[in-house]
Amino acid sequence: MDATISRSALRGTVRAPPSKSYTHRAILAAGYSTGATVYDPLDSADPHATARAVEAFGGDVSEVDGSLEIEGFAGVPDVPDNVVDCGNSGTTMRLVTGSAALADGITVLTGDDSLRSRPQGPLLDALSQLGGRAESTRGNGQAPLVIGGPISGGTVSIPGDVSSQYITALLMAGAVTEEGIEIDLETELKSAPYVDITLEVLAEFGVEAEPLGAGGGDVRSAGASGFRVPGNQSYEPEGGEYRVPGDFSSISYLLAAGVLAAEDGLTVRGAKPSAQGDTAIVGIVERMGGAVEWNREEGILEASKSDLSGVEVDVGDTPDLLPTIATLGAAAEGETRITNCEHVRYKETDRVSAMADELEKLGARVTEREDELVVHGGESALSGATVEGYDDHRVIMALSVAGLVAKGETTIRGAEHVDVSFPDFFDVLYDLGATIQRQ
Numbered sequence: 001m002d003a004t005i006s007r008s009a010l011r012g013t014v015r016a017p018p019s020k021s022y023t024h025r026a027i028l029a030a031g032y033s034t035g036a037t038v039y040d041p042l043d044s045a046d047p048h049a050t051a052r053a054v055e056a057f058g059g060d061v062s063e064v065d066g067s068l069e070i071e072g073f074a075g076v077p078d079v080p081d082n083v084v085d086c087g088n089s090g091t092t093m094r095l096v097t098g099s100a101a102l103a104d105g106i107t108v109l110t111g112d113d114s115l116r117s118r119p120q121g122p123l124l125d126a127l128s129q130l131g132g133r134a135e136s137t138r139g140n141g142q143a144p145l146v147i148g149g150p151i152s153g154g155t156v157s158i159p160g161d162v163s164s165q166y167i168t169a170l171l172m173a174g175a176v177t178e179e180g181i182e183i184d185l186e187t188e189l190k191s192a193p194y195v196d197i198t199l200e201v202l203a204e205f206g207v208e209a210e211p212l213g214a215g216g217g218d219v220r221s222a223g224a225s226g227f228r229v230p231g232n233q234s235y236e237p238e239g240g241e242y243r244v245p246g247d248f249s250s251i252s253y254l255l256a257a258g259v260l261a262a263e264d265g266l267t268v269r270g271a272k273p274s275a276q277g278d279t280a281i282v283g284i285v286e287r288m289g290g291a292v293e294w295n296r297e298e299g300i301l302e303a304s305k306s307d308l309s310g311v312e313v314d315v316g317d318t319p320d321l322l323p324t325i326a327t328l329g330a331a332a333e334g335e336t337r338i339t340n341c342e343h344v345r346y347k348e349t350d351r352v353s354a355m356a357d358e359l360e361k362l363g364a365r366v367t368e369r370e371d372e373l374v375v376h377g378g379e380s381a382l383s384g385a386t387v388e389g390y391d392d393h394r395v396i397m398a399l400s401v402a403g404l405v406a407k408g409e410t411t412i413r414g415a416e417h418v419d420v421s422f423p424d425f426f427d428v429l430y431d432l433g434a435t436i437q438r439q
């Protein structure tokens with residue numbers, strides 16, 4: 001599907017979709033337990049992949065009135081009857097690789113073209129250090145993966161600058177090993193707030209895990225030299241239930257749409273604070289000069305059209321915000337410099353290069369470096385064009401927001417891939433008043 005968006009005036013109220021990161025963890029944590037109900041889960045393609053994996057390991061996931069009733073495999077995954085297809089979801093593949101190493105036999109994991117090109121080597125190496133079998137069928141550190149267990153825990157050393165999802169995988173699986181797992185980080189940890197999300201969900205499921213040598217700041221995992229999770233633990237959420245908060249990566253597109261195109265204001269509900277690093281989007285938009293009010297207690301964000309100017313943003317902790325910030329930078333006067341972004345190249349596509357190429361087609365001036373994206377923008381410079389979505393939900397959503405302010409029509413190719421994290425994204429924009437055609 002292609003989506004064609006014209007310059008539009010938005011107004012109205014929308015509810016944020018539930019968090020993808022929390023939903024993945026809640027489904028898998030419930031899988032590790034004897035059973036739990038997950039309220040307000042994100043109903044989209046990526047969490048569905050995690051649910052399929054839990055079922056492959058012997059659990060059961062049923063949707064009842066918008067909640068998920070999950071029967072778990074109680075810490076001991078079965079050997080799957082078939083290959084586990086993780087679709088487009090990096091989180092599923094990494095977290096489930098950890099679970100597969102607990103099964104007494106072989107699990108084969110695969111995914112779509114994008115997922116089969118993403119790095120898994122450091123996690124495979126870590127599982128090998130624990131005595132598991134962990135191979136890439138092509139020997140290139142990418143899926144398809146062959147994982148054999150069971151591992152009983154121990155100490156591993158792993159880089160922290162490729163994906164924090166390796167740490168999440170080891171912590172979640174480590175809790176049900178005999179010895180537990182101690183992780184030594186070989187480099188600084190990128191995307192650290194995502195490990196905080198993991199620690200938060202583990203705690204809600206009664207599982208103990210901790211960062212080692214961290215600085216004690218707001219992000220618990222930032223600056224950690226490692227992590228430790230004791231073994232022989234059971235996953236048991238209080239009251240047998242868990243509720244997923246709203247998704248700040250998804251909120252970032254709504255907030256950007258608000259400050260670019262909502263003269264009369266746009267309200268987002270379901271925006272309560274949590275461990276999500278992408279909450280930083282609120283402060284970034286404010287720094288750019290955007291009019292934003294955030295009632296944290298009520299979880300209500302209000303944004304309205306503002307004149308924006310460029311800023312410098314380090315996305316080491318918040319890689320998923322890069323496409324949104326690049327779009328905001330393209331519409332803002334002056335220079336927006338996005339730094340510390342090399343790991344943003346390892347996502348569904350190389351998002352640094354994708355955003356550079358496509359925003360240039362819309363009229364922004366962009367300089368791309370290995371670890372940095374510099375956007376020279378201005379609303380008057382942007383005019384519609386046909387742009388590539390790279391089958392990447394975040395690139396598609398960010399370019400759609402740019403289409404709300406570009407002169408004329410912007411056509412985004414492959415727009416159906418928003419189903420990964422925000423399936424009704426275009427319906428939401430349409431209901432807020434955007435002029436959109438889908439064909």
Ligand SMILES: O=C(O)C1=C[C@@H](OP(=O)(O)O)[C@@H](O)[C@H](O)C1
Nearest residue numbers: 021091163164165191194319320
């Ligand atoms: O653990 C998670 O839920 C995620 C971690 C981040 O990945 P990396 O840790 O690979 O940067 C992020 O980009 C991804 O969208 C979700």
Ligand SMILES: C=C(OP(=O)(O)O)C(=O)O
Nearest residue numbers: 088089090091320347348
């Ligand atoms: C990178 C992302 O997710 P994953 O790693 O799970 O594919 C994302 O949602 O932007």
